[in-house]
Amino acid sequence: MGKHFFLLCSWAFLCLISGTLSAAENNYNVLFIQSYTNSASWHDNLITGLQNGLEKGGVKADVVTEYLNADFWTFASECVIMRRICERARQRKTDLIVTSSDEAFFTLTHCGDSLPYQIPVVVSGIKYPDKKLFDRMPNVSGFTSKTDFNVLLEEAIRLFPARKEIVCLTDSSFLSSKGVEAVEDAWVAFKEKHPGYSLKKLNVQEKSLNTIITSICYDYHAYKHIVIAPKWIPFLSLKLKAPVFANQNLAMTSGVLCVYDVEPATDTYAAGVQAADILKGRSPDSFGVGDLDGKLLFDYKQLDFFHVDVESVEKRGTILNVPLMDRYRVWFILFYSVTVGALAFLVAWLYRSNRREARKRIHAQTRLLVQHRLVEQRDEFDKIFCSIRDGLITYDTDLRIHFVNRALVEMLGLSSDTYMARSYEGQIAGSIFHIYMNGENILQTLLKQVIRDKKPVIIPEKAFMQENTKGAYFPVSGEVVPIFAKDKLTGMAIVCRNISEEEMQRRFFNMAIEESSIYPWQYNTRLKCFHFPGGLLQRFNCYDNTGYISREELDLIIHPGDLPRTRKHFNDIMLGHEPNSRMSFRLQNADGGYEWWEFRSTAYDGLTADIPYMVLGVCQSIQRYKDTEDELIAARDRALQADKLKSAFLANMSHEIRTPLNAIVGFSDLLKDLEAFSSEEVQQFVETININCTLLLALINDILDLSRIESGTMDFQLSSYNLTFIMQQVYDSQRLSMPQGVELRTDFPEGTGKDIVTDSVRLKQVVNNLINNARKFTAKGSITLGYSMEEPGYTTVFVEDTGAGISDEDQKHIFERFYKADSFTQGAGLGLSICQTIVERLHGTITVTSKLGRGTRFEVRLSDDVM
Known part of the structure; x- marks a missing residue:
């Protein structure tokens, strides 16, 4: 007996498991009927909530959403639409129906179709449940969300104690009449507690719109009203001057200040979870119809419009629509669009019916013509592209x-x-x-x-x-x-x-400009001010970012000894006495001293000869020429000291340039006789030549960058960049050039990346120089590049190595020009100095920390926004 009982239990357990597995593996068809349209608020959230609930319940289902559009049809029309929905659902072999709001369920059960009585139905968002109907339909389960109008009325007078007249705004629908009854029931207890308030009922389909608009839309009447809407109606989308309190969450973002209901999609999510259990075999009757407790929901825009303190309602409910999105749907335009679309569809359908036979007869010929035209178009496009x-x-x-x-x-x-x-x-x-x-x-x-x-x-x-x-x-x-x-x-x-020719011309032009250091300027006779290129005014000890400076401001930075002469000379230019002139005088520089400049000008004649339209010119610092003159008459010791500095620079440069040139010349001579060397040796010679060419090019680039820095012509193009992308580009370009035994690593924060405002080319130049510098002193171990965001508003880019390290004394001079901690390494000692200048131009700082034998870490601290 015990053995038979065990076998029976095992068989039942296997059947249950197989049934559960088959239910989980099946793909069900679920019909979701919404009472309104796909343009109603939160309709997407309702669909998403239902799908999430089904997934939570472990059921795969294809959800088809149908819209009843209950606000725009009579009940008879709704029944016709619902029967069509049921017929389409029957053709899809729908396994379960989910409804949202009262209209969808009421029309479904009263349209005359038998489908809702044959398959399970899960309801959601029911405000006014019919208990007798639920008792007659054991296949119906789900959730209601009843409204407590006492809570809604108490919250209304709490927020607006000065408004003593309550307006119950409805239409002639069945749900509105049910809502009015609920409001009247709640009003009995409310009136006893608050006798100073009055209730007035307005029906937008019975009353004159002028009466309604005058009551609650005009400022001089609306200031004493509070609107209670037991059912959402399109009239609430108007910008009412009286606050509106409703009982349906779909009214949020549609002109309603407060709603007592569940949060959007909460009811459909619960319905989805229950529907999953029913599809897996559980009886709907075991669930019944339960109620989801609602809460107060507030519209952020309406709170702001009526000047309600947000903090006063945060603890009493949930605030929705916090992002300020001004989207108000105009229902009569939508209705007009739907009507025009229907008429257009009808006309197109009739035209298509009349033309269908004719199209069949000419289809083959049209297809050949289209193919021929496509060939012609392709040939035409080919000719256009070739031109x-x-x-x-x-x-x-x-x-x-x-x-x-x-x-x-x-x-x-x-x-x-x-x-x-x-x-x-x-x-x-x-x-x-x-x-x-x-x-x-x-x-x-x-x-x-x-x-x-x-x-x-x-x-x-x-x-x-x-x-x-x-x-x-x-x-x-x-x-x-x-x-x-x-x-x-x-x-x-x-x-x-x-772009070979363009690049050559551009480089020639840039070199010519950078070497000449000639700056254009202009005098605007209408504004009576000078305009100089960016950065030049800073060189004149003027920090006006506009680039404009008045004549009086320019006089302040001219050397007092040159001021009378320059005033007279410029007056002659403005009177037309000197259309083309040249003058030299001293201007104050950023250090507080004075620098000799030569200004050349030409006058552009205006309406009269004595008043030029504008004065154009160029200026160039001639301080070096003046310095040369001073050096010729300066004391002997100063001349000797200058000669020593010049000799030291030339010796350093000649040594640095001679080293790679010797390698290039020497190995190039060896390549004259290729037969005397093996292919491996020839390859090694070529690689040595390439390496020394790269070193020579880097040295020349450093010298050119130093020249740009000295002349103030180093350009910076600031824009927003993804820092992770920039660092990844540097990593990709450097990782293949690492010496054997040295690993290039990255250390980036987790996430999608960091956006900063910088010059990506100059930032890459700084990071590449730091990596190249680290590579020279790291024989084994690793070099790490990355960034951190520990300080708000700032980002720290770092390059860290495990190399030889830098002594404390060398760290004091490491950013000086031509300074080299190790004189046997390649380089002119300009890289770190250039890096420091670039970082300072980016409004950042660069620091170094190091221990001998343990490695070095360079950190570049940059602001996220330098504009």
């Missing part, structure tokens, strides 16, 4: 070539005699050219980044394009852009051009 002067190549999402224009073929030096627009179609990306950055092919990386981010990517500066057959290469500029068709990414295009 573009910039190079253009397109790819599909599989990274295969689709189109190459003639300009790119000629740019790469390929034969254009046999050129066809699609002669390279189908070849993989990189088959005809590569794009290199720091020796790494980044072509496919750029294309994949566009596929991932779906936005254009600029080809990095100092990138090169190399043709694969002959190996010719050149600097390239351009971008990789996505190609969309109906919001779907279908391919990518590279638009580029050869």
Whole structure:
């Protein structure tokens, strides 16, 4: 007997487990009926709450949402709509129905369709439940959210004690009549407790709108009213001058100040959890219909509009709609749009019905014409793209070539005699050219980044394009852009051009400007002030960020001994006596001393000859020429000291330049006879030449940067950048150049990254210099770059190594120019000095901490916003 009982229990347990597993694995169809439209407040939240509840219950279900639009139809029309919804649900083989609010459930059970009596129904948001109906339908379960109008009335007079007239605002719907009854029941006890208040009922469909608007919309009447809405109606969306208290959470963000209800989506979430249990086999009758306790919900915008202190309601309920989003739905426009859309749909349907047969007869011919037109359009586009002067190549999402224009073929030096627009179609990306950055092919990386981010990517500066057959290469500029068709990414295009000539001219121009240190200036005769380029006024000991300075302010910084002469000279210019002139005088500099400047000017004639339209000119510091004159007559010891400093600088530079040049010349001579050396030795010679060329280029760049710093022409382009992205770029460019036995590491805070306002090029220059410096003194171990955000409003970028370290004495001079703690290492001793200048221009500070034999840590403290 015991054995049979054990087998029976085991069989029952297995059936229960298999039933549960099958229920969890099934994919059910759930119909969610909302009483209003998809433009009603929180309708998306209701759907999300139901889906989350089903997932919480462990059920996979396809939720189809239908909208009754109860505010715009009569009950008979609602029944017709509901029967159509039930018919569609029956065709989908719906397993369970969930309703939101009273209208949806009432219409579902009274539309005449048998579906709600055949499958489980879970209700939510029921304000006025019909207990007899629930008793007759054992397949119905769910939750109500009854409203306590006593709580709502007490909160209304607490917030607005001076308003003594209560207006119950309704329409002629069934729910409104039920709500009025509930308000009247609550009013009996409220009136006994507060006899000084009166209640007035207004029906927006029975009363004249002028009466209603005059009562609660005008300031001179509304100041004494409080509106109670037992059902949300579109009239509440108007900007009423009286505060509105309602009992439905969907009224939030629609002109209502306070609601007594559950938070949006709380009821549908609970309904979803219960629906999951029912789908897994539990009887709806075991749940019944329970009530979710409501609470006070406040609209932040309405609180602000009626000047209600937010802190006075925070502890009594929940404040919604905190983000200030001014979206008010105008219902009559929506109704008009729906009507016009329906009419347009009807006209289109009739037209389509009449034309359907005709389209079938001409469909084949139209298709051929379309194909022919598409071919013509493709050929036309090919001709247009081939007429573009910039190079253009397109790819599909599989990274295969689709189109190459003639300009790119000629740019790469390929034969254009046999050129066809699609002669390279189908070849993989990189088959005809590569794009290199720091020796790494980044072509496919750029294309994949566009596929991932779906936005254009600029080809990095100092990138090169190399043709694969002959190996010719050149600097390239351009971008990789996505190609969309109906919001779907279908391919990518590279638009580029050869910037060899532009880069050469730009560098020649920059070198000429930087070496000459000539600054333009202008005198505006209307504003009666001078305009100088940015940074030059600071050199004149004037810190006006506008770049403008009056003539009186300029006189204050002119040397008193030169002031009478300069005043007379400039007066002659303004009177037209000297249309082209040159004068030299001393101006105060930022150190408080005086510096000799030469000003050249030309007058642009105005309406009369004696009043020029403007005066243009250039200025240049001639202090060095004056200093040269002073040096010729200065004391012998000062001349000798200057000569010693000059000799020391030239000796240092000649030594630093001679070292890599000797290596370059020496190994280049060895390469004359390639047969005398093995391929490994030749490779080593080439690498040695490249390394010394890099060292020589770095030295020249340091000298040029020093020149820019001295002349004040170092440009800074400030913008917002992602610091993690900048540091990752530095890491990617440096990690392959680490010596053997040294690991380059990163230490970034967790998260999506940190945005700061800086010059990304100059910041990269600083970090690269610190890493290069660390690499010289780290034989083994690691070099770590990263940043921290321990101080609000500031970010600290650091480079830390495990190298030889710096003594305390050397740390005092480490940022001085030409100072080298180890004279045997490569470099001119300019890198850290340049880094310090760049960081100071970025309004930051740079510090160093080190221990001999334990390593060194450089920290750069930057403000998050330097604009």
